[in-house]
Structures are given as structure tokens and as C-alpha cells.
Amino acid sequence: MWLLAISVTILAIWCSQRLIQLLYARHITWRQFPGPRCDSLMYGNSGALRKAQADDKFVDLLQRWVKENGKTFLYWRAMNPIVFTTSPTVLDSIWSNLNSYQKLQRLPNRALFDERITGANSFLTATGGTLWATKRKSLSPFFTKANMVDIFPQAQALVNESIIGLREIHGSGEKPFDMELGFATMAELLLIVCGMDKLSPIFTENPGYLAKNVINLLEVIPKQFQYLKDSWKLKQMDECQIGMKFIKKTRIELTAAFSQLQLAMKANADDEEYMNSLGMLPVLMATNTYDSEGAEDFVDDIMTLILVADNISKVVSIMLAKVLREPEVMAKMVEECRSVEINKFEDLKKLKYTEMVMLEAMRWSPILQRGARQLLPQSSELVNGKIDFDGMKVPVTGKFVDIQWSQYIMHHDQDLWDKPSEFRPERFKNGTNDFVRNSYIPFIAGPRSCLGKHLGIMKTKLMVYGMVRNFDMSIIPGEETLVLDKKYTIVKVRQGKNCTLKSI
Numbered sequence: 428m429w430l431l432a433i434s435v436t437i438l439a440i441w442c443s444q445r446l447i448q449l450l451y452a453r454h455i456t457w458r459q460f461p462g463p464r465c466d467s468l469m470y471g472n473s474g475a476l477r478k479a480q481a482d483d484k485f486v487d488l489l490q491r492w493v494k495e496n497g498k499t500f501l502y503w504r505a506m507n508p509i510v511f512t513t514s515p516t517v518l519d520s521i522w523s524n525l526n527s528y529q530k531l532q533r534l535p536n537r538a539l540f541d542e543r544i545t546g547a548n549s550f551l552t553a554t555g556g557t558l559w560a561t562k563r564k565s566l567s568p569f570f571t572k573a574n575m576v577d578i579f580p581q582a583q584a585l586v587n588e589s590i591i592g593l594r595e596i597h598g599s600g601e602k603p604f605d606m607e608l609g610f611a612t613m614a615e616l617l618l619i620v621c622g623m624d625k626l627s628p629i630f631t632e633n634p635g636y637l638a639k640n641v642i643n644l645l646e647v648i649p650k651q652f653q654y655l656k657d658s659w660k661l662k663q664m665d666e667c668q669i670g671m672k673f674i675k676k677t678r679i680e681l682t683a684a685f686s687q688l689q690l691a692m693k694a695n696a697d698d699e700e701y702m703n704s705l706g707m708l709p710v711l712m713a714t715n716t717y718d719s720e721g722a723e724d725f726v727d728d729i730m731t732l733i734l735v736a737d738n739i740s741k742v743v744s745i746m747l748a749k750v751l752r753e754p755e756v757m758a759k760m761v762e763e764c765r766s767v768e769i770n771k772f773e774d775l776k777k778l779k780y781t782e783m784v785m786l787e788a789m790r791w792s793p794i795l796q797r798g799a800r801q802l803l804p805q806s807s808e809l810v811n812g813k814i815d816f817d818g819m820k821v822p823v824t825g826k827f828v829d830i831q832w833s834q835y836i837m838h839h840d841q842d843l844w845d846k847p848s849e850f851r852p853e854r855f856k857n858g859t860n861d862f863v864r865n866s867y868i869p870f871i872a873g874p875r876s877c878l879g880k881h882l883g884i885m886k887t888k889l890m891v892y893g894m895v896r897n898f899d900m901s902i903i904p905g906e907e908t909l910v911l912d913k914k915y916t917i918v919k920v921r922q923g924k925n926c927t928l929k930s931i
Contacts, residue, residue: 511831799831
């Protein structure tokens with residue numbers, strides 16, 4: 428009995444301390460920050476955020492909070508303060524300061540229950556650290572415009588190969604074409620220009636296998652975090668079981684491929700033609716051998732590439748789904764694509780209007796609609812224990828402080844854009860030079876900006892050019908309205924992703 432009394436006393440003391448800490452933090456430490464009123468003492472604004480997410484009004488809620496509290500404010504996720512900003516000036520400070528900020532170490536897309544998908548050391552993340560910096564520096568030559576010139580012929584050949592397949596299946600205009608799956612399959616094949624065909628047959632033998640499973644994954648992953656109470660039920664559902672089996676099977680195969688590639692590279696080290704055919708793989712192999720978990724980190728990198736290919740496909744899906752509902756824009760783009768010949772990388776400059784449409788599509792609906800960093804306790808910007816943040820002082824209390832932003836909200840900010848709700852490619856007639864620094868951020872900015880930007884743009888242009896040049900695309904009756912899913916980080920087409928393709 429006395430043990431129970433002691434336990435209850437200890438628990439009461441602990442709860443009291445937590446409550447005092449919470450009250451002190453909200454009413455003393457963070458009192459100067461504007462922000463929405465908390466739903467409850469313990470859960471902060473979590474209830475409002477979850478409801479908005481369930482109703483697909485998450486962005487709408489954040490937009491309202493921005494209007495009510497300014498471009499930089501604070502909300503509470505349970506007991507954790509979250510600083511939210513849509514200020515280009517603040518974001519410039521965050522992205523340019525590698526010593527004070529890091530990416531969140533725990534992100535929802537890194538695991539599905541007990542199956543690891545990607546990790547913090549992947550070269551395409553923005554996490555930071557020695558291994559990440561080594562990878563990024565070593566791999567950066569592969570992603571330059573100069574290297575795009577070299578890999579362009581293969582990329583174009585792969586798109587043309589995909590177009591031939593689409594002609595056979597969808598060219599009559601009778602069978603609906605699922606843009607999400609179709610372009611994901613095309614983007615999956617484009618990973619071959621990175622050398623993935625020399626790594627594993629999963630990239631060549633069954634086109635669409637990775638695409639289907641990644642699409643399923645991106646539907647399932649958010650649910651495990653949204654429905655924590657029923658997570659055990661979700662885990663038993665077929666779609667979740669398929670996702671976990673896919674992750675496990677793919678990681679096992681890629682781990683085996685890592686070992687086989689090591690042996691093959693050692694045996695063919697003097698074969699220049701063979702080594703060149705491996706694309707980025709030799710550098711990726713070399714950088715991951717610096718780590719004790721070389722194979723695991725290597726697999727993380729490849730899994731990240733697979734997910735990035737899906738993101739590229741979503742750019743094309745949203746772009747064409749939107750343009751199909753903008754007849755004048757579509758007509759201009761079709762006229763341009765059918766009047767020019769693209770035979771080498773430099774020819775892509777001829778697609779001036781198509782590029783304007785692409786840039787506007789990524790403004791109108793960026794694929795990654797929000798992001799986050801963590802302010803490090805040992806930040807070099809500290810002044811008297813605080814950091815100046817958009818005119819307010821962020822206290823550094825020895826813990827990480829989460830900083831969040833939204834590309835989508837910034838791209839629809841009336842202070843930054845003229846009539847942002849309208850789809851107007853002409854606003855990019857001078858590229859991105861006419862806009863406020865860091866107001867257009869589909870690839871983020873600064874030292875941690877997307878390493879694969881040029882490769883992604885090249886692939887997108889080739890896919891759009893190939894589709895518009897070879898098919899008349901039409902909206903399917905009953906799907907005239909385009910509906911986007913903006914519940915989570917990745918924006919998707921929820922309605923309107925199907926169309927018909929008529930070969931020309």
C-alpha cells in the first residue's frame with residue numbers, strides 16, 4: 428500500500444512540475460509572440476489542426492492564422508511551441524545559416540510502423556551533418572546543367588519509349604489514362620539516367636511496380652500519424668500490409684545489390700565505359716562507405732530517389748490536370764510544343780511558354796506545400812539567450828525549437844503576388860527575377876536547396892513536351908472539376924487526374 432502511495436505522490440509531483448513548466452512557457456517565456464488561442468491547456472492547438480486536416484482545410488486554417496497574427500506567429504502542438512513563418516526575410520536567415528538550424532530528425536515519411544523507409548543521412552534531405560555534407564559535395568557535379576547535357580539523350584529516349592507504350596494502351600482515346608500512375612511510371616524509368624538499371628532489375632523489369640507501391644505508401648503513411656488511437660487497426664489493413672511488405676522487400680533487394688555492386692566495381696575498376704554507365708552510383712557507394720552503416724544509408728539514398736521520382740510525376744500530373752482546365756493556356760502550350768524540335772539539352776530553351784506554365788504550376792500548387800527546421804540550442808546567433816526572429820525574440824531554453832513555413836501559403840500571399848489565385852503563366856515571362864527573394868520556393872533556397880533541381884526541371888519538360896506533342900488530351904466527362912488534396916506535406920490530385928489520350 429505504501430508503494431502505491433509513493434508512486435502516486437511521485438506521479439503527482441511530476442505532473443505538477445510539467446503543468447508549471449507549461450504555464451510558465453506559455454505565459455512567460457513565449458508571451459510576446461502572437462498566435463491563435465489554444466483549444467485546451469494540454470493539447471494546445473492540436474485539436475483544431477487535426478480537424479482541419481481531416482476536413483482538408485489545413486492550409487485554410489494556417490492562412491487564417493497568418494491573417495490574424497501576422498507572417499510570423501506561434502502555435503502550440505500539445506506542449507511544444509511551433510514558430511510558424513511566411514516571411515521571406517526570416518526564411519532567408521533560416522536557409523542561409525547552416526550552423527543554427529537543422530531539419531527535423533523525425534519525419535513521418537521516414538518509417539511505416541516498424542519498417543524504415545528513408546533516413547536522416549540521405550543526400551537529398553536537408554538534415555545536415557558531416558556525412559550529408561560529404562555526399563552533397565561529392566554528388567553535386569552529377570546534378571549540374573553541364574551533366575544534364577550528357578544525360579539528356581538517354582532521358583529523352585526513355586520518355587519516347589514510354590510514349591510508345593502509352594500509344595499502344597491509351598492512344599485510341601477509349602481507355603482512361605491515370606496521370607498520377609502513368610507519370611509516376613515514366614519518372615520511375617527516368618531513374619535509369621542515374622544508373623539505377625545497373626543496380627537492380629526492379630528499375631527495369633516491371634515498369635510501374637515502384638510507382639504503384641509508392642502511391643500506396645503516400646496514401647498510408649499519413650494515416651498512421653493521424654489515427655494514433657486506431658493505429659493497430661490500420662496496421663492490419665491490406666493497404667498498410669502491402670506498404671510494409673514493399674518496403675521490406677525493396678530494402679532487402681537493394682541491400683543485396685549494394686554488396687553485388689561493390690564486388691562488380693572492384694572487378695571492373697579499370698573499365699572506364701562500365702564505370703561511366705553507373706551514373707551517380709560510384710560516388711554514392713564511396714560516400715556511404717565512410718559510415719559504419721554504409722549499406723543502410725545507401726539504401727536510404729535509393730529509396731529517397733524513388734520517392735523523389737514520384738514527386739516529379741506529381742508536378743507533371745498537377746500541371747497538366749490544371750492546364751486541361753485552362754483552354755487558352757493549353758492551346759498556347761500545344762502550339763509551342765508542336766512547332767519546335769527538341770533534339771538536345773540546349774533545345775529545351777525553345778520551350779519558353781511551356782517553362783512559364785511549369786513555373787506557374789509549381790507556384791499555384793507546390794508539391795511540397797510546407798517544411799520545417801529546428802533551431803539548435805547552440806545557435807551562433809544567440810544574443811542574451813535569444814534570437815531575433817522577425818522583430819521578436821525567440822528564447823533558446825536548451826531545447827530544439829521547431830520552425831515551420833508553408834510554400835503554398837507564401838505562393839498565395841497577396842502581398843507577394845498579384846491575384847495569386849489566378850493561373851497566369853505570363854507572370855514568369857522574365858523567369859523568377861521579378862519577385863521578392865525567397866517568395867517563390869518550390870525547391871526551397873539557400874545552401875540546402877534541392878540538389879536535383881536541374882534534373883527535375885529537365886525531366887518535367889521532357890515529359891510534358893512528349894505528351895503534348897504526341898497526344899490530344901481531354902478531360903473525362905464527370906471530372907470537369909479539379910480537386911487537390913492538401914491535407915499533408917505532399918499535394919496530390921484527388922479528383923481530375925484521369926484524362927483521355929488520342930494519338931496524333
